[in-house]
Amino acid sequence: MKKNVLIIGAGGVAQVAAHKCAQANDRFGEIHIASRTLAKCEAIVASVRDKGAMKVKDGVIAAHQLDALDVPATVALIRKVKAEIVINLGSAFVNMSVMSACIETGAAYIDTAIHEDPLKICETPPWYGNYEWRRREEVEKAGITAILGAGFDPGVVNAYARLAEDDYLDEITSIDIVDVNAGSHGKWFATNFDPEINFREFTGVVYSWQNGAWQTNQMFEIPREWDLPVVGKRPTYMTGHDEIHSLSARYPKADVRFWMGFGERYVQVFTVLKNLGLLSEQPVKTAEGQSVVPLKVVKACLPNPAELAPEYEGKTCIGDLVKGRKDGRDAEVFIYNVADHKDAFEEVGSQGISYTAGVPPVAAALLIADGTWDVKKMVNVEDLPPKPFLDLLGRMGLPTQVKVNGEAASLDLAA
Incomplete structure (x- = not known):
């Protein structure tokens, strides 16, 4: 079953992810891109169309303005676009806010970096234990899949x-x-x-x-x-x-x-x-x-x-x-x-750094969409079977x- 995808963020990594989602939109449903600066999202949409990246040519790809620190606004957008998978490629400062919105709406959550508090640098290890891992029970109770650190490194x-x-x-x-x-x-x-x-x-x-x-x-x-x-x-x-x-x-x-x-x-x-x-x-x-x-x-x-x-x-x-x-x-x-x-x-x-970081979360999203990685709990990538992921990455450009x-x-x- 196709699943609508919401990409949060509009930097170089988000651009890669949007292109890769577009290339697989026969397996995804609609693709939505959101960030604080609408023009950046619109530029990504234009880039996807200019490259002819949409596999299903008349598929939906749309831009939205969003402050991802605003949980009610993020919840509202997820519900409006009927997103079932959220790929969080925004600043590491928004992880907890976006995760909260996914828990409330039932959308699967994927990120590529550990959460950061803007007023703190380099927290005591294990860093995941300060934020993400504390919400394992909450995620599992909500019945959603949350895959942490699904870029290249981590990922x-x-x-x-x-x-x-x-x-x-x-x-x-x-x-x-x-x-x-x-x-x-x-x-x-x-x-x-x-x-x-x-x-x-x-x-x-x-x-x-x-x-x-x-x-x-x-x-x-x-x-x-x-x-x-x-x-x-x-x-x-x-x-x-x-x-x-x-x-x-x-x-x-x-x-x-x-x-x-x-x-x-x-x-x-x-x-x-x-x-x-x-x-x-x-x-x-x-x-x-x-x-x-x-x-x-x-x-x-x-x-x-x-x-x-x-x-x-x-x-x-x-x-x-x-x-x-x-x-x-x-x-x-x-x-x-x-x-x-x-x-x-x-x-x-x-550029290549954005490419290596942007392809893997889309591969993770595809594996959630087809059920392979839809585990209904919070996991890091090493907790999941690696071969389907690595095989898919090879076919997507990262052998x-x-x-x-x-x-x-x-x-x-x-x-």
């Missing part, structure tokens, strides 16, 4: 860990998630997604799960060079990230770390901004008595990530190196994806590749 990398558990290792001792963007956007400095969320992600304590406990480090304290498929040798740093907070619960005996690639310029700019206090989320007063939030000022001065796509070239490589034991011997598997910025732009008008003990291996995604 696909969680499914990679589960695939390693299911098919490749008898025991898991470590999970190292590696995210490298080897592309170039031609700007002197820019972030690949919302600058406010990007900087907040790296200004707090770096949490990792090692030796059966939470460990703390500072940002850019622990470097590591990785030699990855296609993109080659790249410098990374251990950072905190959403998926560590859920994977550590499923794999408490394994070390779980996240490594992100950073160029020298990013490290330098970030360090200067942080040391000057310009990445603070707390308001300050100017000499003229005006109250401003430094981080929001920095965001306003930087390029809009959605505008980077036309000049972006190069590739990304994101994957999990999972180590453990198989048949009594040490073993490892690297499960990964390589995406191309130019290919993403040609298909959906967005999974595998190396077992350093050697390329075939991948069987038959359920």
